[in-house]
Amino acid sequence: MFDAFVSLVRRDLSAAVNIHSNWLMPVAFFTVVVSLFPLGVDADPAVLRRLAPGIIWIAALLAGLLSLERAFKDDFENGSLEQWLITPHGVYPFALARIFAHWCITGLPFMLLAPFYGYLLGMPVHSLPVVVFSLALGTPVLSALGAVGAALTGCLRRGEMLMVLLVLPFYVPLLVFGANAMDLAAAGLPAEAALAISGAILIVTLLLAPLAVGASLRVMLD
Amino acid sequence: MDNGSLKVSNLAFSRDGRMLCEGLDLVLRGGEWCAVTGANGAGKTTLLRILCGLSEADAGAFHWRGLSPALERGRYHEQVLYIGHKSGFRSELSVAANLAFYSGLGRARAADTVAQAISAADDFGIAGWLDTPCAKLSQGQLRRASLSRLLVERASLWLLDEPGVGLDDDGIGRLERLLAAHLERGGAALVATHGALAPPGRPAAHNLRLGEDV
Numbered sequence: 001m002f003d004a005f006v007s008l009v010r011r012d013l014s015a016a017v018n019i020h021s022n023w024l025m026p027v028a029f030f031t032v033v034v035s036l037f038p039l040g041v042d043a044d045p046a047v048l049r050r051l052a053p054g055i056i057w058i059a060a061l062l063a064g065l066l067s068l069e070r071a072f073k074d075d076f077e078n079g080s081l082e083q084w085l086i087t088p089h090g091v092y093p094f095a096l097a098r099i100f101a102h103w104c105i106t107g108l109p110f111m112l113l114a115p116f117y118g119y120l121l122g123m124p125v126h127s128l129p130v131v132v133f134s135l136a137l138g139t140p141v142l143s144a145l146g147a148v149g150a151a152l153t154g155c156l157r158r159g160e161m162l163m164v165l166l167v168l169p170f171y172v173p174l175l176v177f178g179a180n181a182m183d184l185a186a187a188g189l190p191a192e193a194a195l196a197i198s199g200a201i202l203i204v205t206l207l208l209a210p211l212a213v214g215a216s217l218r219v220m221l222d
Numbered sequence: 223m224d225n226g227s228l229k230v231s232n233l234a235f236s237r238d239g240r241m242l243c244e245g246l247d248l249v250l251r252g253g254e255w256c257a258v259t260g261a262n263g264a265g266k267t268t269l270l271r272i273l274c275g276l277s278e279a280d281a282g283a284f285h286w287r288g289l290s291p292a293l294e295r296g297r298y299h300e301q302v303l304y305i306g307h308k309s310g311f312r313s314e315l316s317v318a319a320n321l322a323f324y325s326g327l328g329r330a331r332a333a334d335t336v337a338q339a340i341s342a343a344d345d346f347g348i349a350g351w352l353d354t355p356c357a358k359l360s361q362g363q364l365r366r367a368s369l370s371r372l373l374v375e376r377a378s379l380w381l382l383d384e385p386g387v388g389l390d391d392d393g394i395g396r397l398e399r400l401l402a403a404h405l406e407r408g409g410a411a412l413v414a415t416h417g418a419l420a421p422p423g424r425p426a427a428h429n430l431r432l433g434e435d436v
Contacts, residue, residue: 007326015314079308086274086291087327088300222277 005093005100012101023105026063030110033059034117049122053131053182056118057175060110060135061142065164067106068146071098072154072217082221091217095151095210099143107139123186130185130195137198138178144209145170151216174201227251228379228410230273233282237268243432246282252378254427255401255411257419264433266414267306270381273412274304286379286410300329303377305385309368313357317348317367320356321374329375343370346396362388372400380404380411386419398422 016022037055038048048055075081084094114135115128123131149167153159181194228250235242242265250256258266271277273284275291275298284290289298311320321340340352346366356364365388372380380401386394394417401411402421413419419426 003326007323011312011315011319011323014319015312018314074312077308078312079306079310080312082276082306082308083304083310083324085276086299086302086304088296088329089327090296 002093004087004089005097008094008097009101009104012098013104016101016105022067023109026067026106027109027113029066030059030063030113031117033062034121038121045122049124049186052118052121052123053179053186055121056114056131056135056182057138057179060107060114060139061168061171061175063110064102064106064139064142064146065167068102068143068150068167069160069163071102071147071150076155076221081217085214085218085221091214092210095147095213095217096206098213099140099147099206099209102147103140103143107135107143110139111135118182123182124188126188127182127185130191131182133195134178134181134191134198137195137202138174141174141198141202141205142171144205148209148212148216151213151220155220174198177201228273228284228286228412230284231282233269233272233284234280235265235268235272235277236280237265241280242268246430248428248430250410250412250428252408252410253405255405255413255421255424256428256430257426258412258414258430258432259416260432266432267383269432270304270306270383270412270414274302274381275299276304301377302379302381303329303372303375304381304383305368305371306383307387309356309364310371311356311364311368314355316353316355317359318352320367321352321370324371325374327375329377340374342373345373345400346370347392362390362393365389366393366396369397369400372404378409380409380413382411382413384414384416386415386417394419 034055037051041047041051072081075084084091111132115131118128118131119125146167149163152166153163156162177194177197181191181198184191184194228248230246230248233246234244248256258269260266268277272279275295286298286301289301291298310324311317318340321343325340346369348363348366348370351359351363356367359367365385369385385397389397398419398421401413401419402424404411405421405424
């Protein structure tokens with residue numbers, strides 16, 4: 001079962017490396033969204049420092065969605081999906097692998113870039129570890145919940161908009177607690193409580209999302 | 223229960239509310255193969271998808287070597303290999319990378335390494351373009367590549383949906399010899415086909431014609 005997981009992660013990542021747009025696009029989009037805020041809202045450092053956690057989280061959320069839309073589409077078209085459903089391991093390791101691979105090309109680079117952007121937006125240096133930690137707990141949830149939405153709509157011809165509408169409401173708790181943790185840290189307050197809730201959301205999502213992805217794919221391909 | 227055979231009893235299936243087949247009974251022993259024929263839309267693909275566990279039948283049951291996908295999903299899929307119209311190969315990866323992926327799925331020939339499994343696939347005449355991305359292959363080449371999974375993975379029941387489409391005479395010949403060797407080992411196969419497929423010395427034990435006797 002672990003072999004199947006590794007094998008799909010390797011396949012996904014080597015495909016992502018082969019096609020530069022796959023891994024470059026989310027990072028570029030993340031950067032662009034973050035850099036638009038100072039232009040559009042206000043360049044006043046005090047305002048930006050106040051908004052920085054929300055900006056980083058919303059940018060991560062949108063950039064993650066951007067690449068999810070095709071998460072299952074190619075594999076549906078080339079027939080890989082139906083082969084996943086009929087392997088000896090079942091679909092669970094594949095769903096988990098797809099979520100992990102998506103996180104590697106979105107959440108992971110966001111997490112590494114975020115303290116840099118946070119600093120540029122004026123967040124105090126002592127809060128930057130919390131920025132990383134909050135995204136480390138939160139971005140896998142973005143990938144996992146997004147994968148459920150993508151699995152439900154991936155085989156539809158115009159499923160992208162539907163997927164966004166379906167998934168975004170589920171991101172709300174994460175957005176609230178993730179940005180809250182950064183806020184608290186920036187104000188010099190303890191952020192453990194908000195981080196703990198993000199962690200709890202992460203555990204529940206990672207356990208259940210692959211099951212939901214598997215069930216959706218089974219229904220979609222029947 | 224006879225452990226060496228595919229037993230289909232009283233199977234009924236429909237597609238989009240249209241009844242395609244009712245009361246289908248079939249017994250296929252190890253070493254036998256069954257040709258599934260019928261007009262377009264007669265339900266050949268639907269039948270194969272039900273037998274490989276992708277779709278649900280409306281009624282009836284089936285077992286291969288005593289296993290059914292409803293009860294022992296994992297163990298059933300170790301035994302059964304379905305190759306449909308779609309290749310299941312990612313277009314941006316090479317043939318070898320795609321085959322390596324499938325050989326890691328748990329049906330791989332036990333003693334072989336991935337490299338050995340892939341070199342076995344040379345029997346399908348694909349050695350020349352193992353490193354070519356699948357997007358650059360022609361229809362027939364892609365078909366050969368996806369059929370070479372039959373060499374890389376070891377399953378006892380093959381479910382092939384029109385495997386000959388796009389193949390040249392040489393490809394058909396290789397497929398027929400491969401099928402004969404599979405039957406020789408005691409495997410069985412259900413093959414949906416329009417053209418005639420004649421594995422040397424192994425005529426089809428059954429000819430299932432869908433869409434007529436309903």
